[in-house]
Amino acid sequence: MAAEPRNSPRYCQSSPLLTETHSDLKDRINSFDESSDCKNDNAHFFCGAGSSAINIVLTFPVNKVMFRQQLFGFRIQKAIQQMRREGFIRLYRGLPAPLLQKSLSTSLMFGLYHKSHHVLRYEWRWNNTIATLSASVFAGTCEAVLTPFERVQVLLLTPKHHGTFKSTYHTLTTLHCYNSGVKEYYRGLSAILIRNGFSNAIFFGLRKPIKQLLPKADQGTVKNSVNDFISGAVIGAICSTLFYPINVIKTRMQSNVGGEFLSLKQTYILIYNERGRDLRKFFRGCHVNIARSFLSWGIINASFEMLLKFFYNVKS
Template identity: 50%
Template structure:
């Protein structure tokens, strides 16, 4: 039987298969690959093949020593085509000679992998530092503690501070829309020393149409004030931390005072709000534009009547608010979801707002009395305070008349502000 007849062409071919202990050594023709694929079960029957020359030899595996000794091949055809190499002079195998080279290559590869891994570790550490600095800058508004650092690039600082401005603006807008009627009742009590029931009856007589009268100035003033309060606090904190070596507690406190002082620039809005909420001035002007126009006649100084009590209120209240917000939140139960975070932020802001509102309530009483006046002499803070003290029979409880309503309003107002601010800050 010839070599060509020893190959089975397709499943229907009656000729015998290749011997079981044989293998193809060399072949010619384009159909050899089809033979191999069909033997592996990946090809079907094909039409008759062209001429094919196949060499068949036994599949005997040579021992390793035979390869190293370079013994002459028993096949003359292979020996004629590829003559054997002479053995090495020292009698060792070629693989043994190349073993040191392999070892050197392996060591170089290990060093390369080690250098690459160390470089990746350093890059990971840098990214971790940047992430922690961003996280500290965002979470720093919850309270400040010595040791926290904020080292962000200028672009990151700009993006982060803009988020604080936007979140503060939206939080103030939500707060004013909800609590303005309560604030109006409180203002009547501060200005005239009325009881809560009498102040509510005054608002009922004014009618529902005048309930939100004067909302535009506090809306403009409060939204801008809170945007500056949160945004400038972050900006001043970063600026002082990067340009001074003072302790973190001192820089944070100074940033809060500077932010509160900057808020006082918007005193004209608070001044117009006071005039619009006073029923004695209802016949003089009906909207914000007319109020500003009336005050323009008295000069720029008239817009800033009552500036001193505002400065005495804003700076210390900001220091206490930003300084105690973090510790108070840490005392609350740990939050595990967005809803619990929202509740904790509301409680934290409400408690702080109520405490600060009650503490600085006399400042607001003096401010309301000073800003309710149009024209005339500019009286000092101490003079107005003594006058109110004498009018209210020199009793501290009369000086805090309306403070209980301010307490409840502050719980609701600052709870909404803090919860909305933190919620929007996490979303952005």
């Protein structure tokens, strides 16, 4: 029996690679590259937690100085002198709580975004922009399960509750005893959902485009890490400015215990009236937060890429 010509219709129908469009083939290649880049499904979870831990350890003393300025109204020199008198042993006192919360939060942020984006983009064939936005919001929504940790930190930093709540553990184990029960752990959830979803969308949407605007650098070089730092820092500064009023509202919502649960709108109106109906007063302390976010997100973004390259020899 004679062999069938290679250009016959039946031969082409049985060879899907020959009938694929250029776009389909490109998506197939990208999907293969991304799958091979992430043989360990937990890579982005691990590197997200690691990058956050590095950031907390490096910036904890800076954040401590800023906190004392906010709490006592000290000038920076006096705050540093006070900490120097306390000694190095107490420099990292209070580190475990933010280290645990931020590491878990950043782990979920990077890990869930990567996994959900891969499914939406390469398995469900969604448009890349829609996949990025959807995966970002999904990751931010899942991060909200850690709301009780933020709630506890706000209560411990609120002066009127200093005599009521003694520690992180004490707060976590007694907060449900108030009249709202378990709901008390989730005051401010609506503000957190808005902040997390939109800030994640901005971060993952602009992360690569901003880096592409910077001078090109080879992977694994110091220059490339600097580019990662700059792109993360710029986005951190943008997000901290845009969502600062949301954080102000969230903090006010979470500083109360018992009583009525005020909505986002009700809390906004309350603060707006208290501050002389001046929107600019929602941004008090914003410059300090911008500086902190610029440094923190630069470190997180750069160290995330370095950890991914060092442990898994891949880039995100």
